[in-house]
Amino acid sequence: MLPLDQMSRKDISRIKMIVFDVDGVLVPRGTKIKQVGHTTTLQTKVISKKQIEQIKALNKKGFLINISSGRGLYMLQEMFREILPFVSLTYECGSATWYRGKIYQHINSFERLRKVFPKLQRVADKNKNVKGFEPKEFIITVHCKRKLKEIEKTVKKEKGLTTHWNGEAYDVLITKDQTKALGLKQAMKIFKLRKENVMAIGDNYNDHELLGASGIPISADKSRVKGKFYVSLRGKFLPADKLMQRILELK
Numbered sequence: 151m152l153p154l155d156q157m158s159r160k161d162i163s164r165i166k167m168i169v170f171d172v173d174g175v176l177v178p179r180g181t182k183i184k185q186v187g188h189t190t191t192l193q194t195k196v197i198s199k200k201q202i203e204q205i206k207a208l209n210k211k212g213f214l215i216n217i218s219s220g221r222g223l224y225m226l227q228e229m230f231r232e233i234l235p236f237v238s239l240t241y242e243c244g245s246a247t248w249y250r251g252k253i254y255q256h257i258n259s260f261e262r263l264r265k266v267f268p269k270l271q272r273v274a275d276k277n278k279n280v281k282g283f284e285p286k287e288f289i290i291t292v293h294c295k296r297k298l299k300e301i302e303k304t305v306k307k308e309k310g311l312t313t314h315w316n317g318e319a320y321d322v323l324i325t326k327d328q329t330k331a332l333g334l335k336q337a338m339k340i341f342k343l344r345k346e347n348v349m350a351i352g353d354n355y356n357d358h359e360l361l362g363a364s365g366i367p368i369s370a371d372k373s374r375v376k377g378k379f380y381v382s383l384r385g386k387f388l389p390a391d392k393l394m395q396r397i398l399e400l401k
């Protein structure tokens with residue numbers, strides 16, 4: 151892995167789309183959630199003015215911008231309201247893509263996830279370390295104070311399902327098929343792009359497949375995912391900020 155300042159003009163000469171993970175890349179890590187009975191409270195983070203301007207500048211230079219997150223569409227629309235005309239949103243770990251008001255569904259997980267949900271709910275009811283379920287359409291997301299063996303065991307018993315722990319929550323997904331790479335491959339079809347036309351940046355275990363499906367993978371956390379280049383997590387700038395600064399310097 152090379153540090154970002156070694157990325158050259160030649161490296162990005164064929165790049166047409168840049169894919170950004172959200173948490174830990176475009177906004178600081180962490181979602182605040184509280185669930186009491188049937189009332190769920192979520193605190194939304196909004197993208198900062200500076201990143202809005204950078205995304206607009208990239209768009210002006212001709213880059214397509216894709217935002218790829220494990221979050222739900224409603225939340226991403228809220229976070230990126232100001233730049234919705236300039237971006238496509240791939241949500242719930244590659245399950246679907248929103249672009250200019252049109253939704254492209256990439257997977258149908260209904261039958262596969264239907265049975266495990268009540269089982270997870272029973273675990274959640276009994277365990278004080280479970281903070282709550284984040285509203286999702288195609289995946290299940292359970293926020294927990296820490297890693298919980300019971301959640302992992304419950305999902306493991308279901309054939310073909312897997313969990314991803316991101317430090318604050320488990321995503322429950324269809325093994326291999328429901329990943330951010332699926333979302334990227336489908337988004338590439340929408341925009342008629344090839345792998346070498348895509349750069350992707352992510353910071354977490356659920357970005358592994360996404361980075362692998364891109365021509366230039368950028369790691370925003372060397373300890374969790376590998377890339378051709380890496381951005382350090384430390385310092386006052388967010389990883390996406392540093393990457394956009396670099397690309398705008400080069401273009």
Ligand SMILES: [Mg+2]
Pocket residue numbers: 171172173174175352353354
């Ligand atoms: Mg992330």
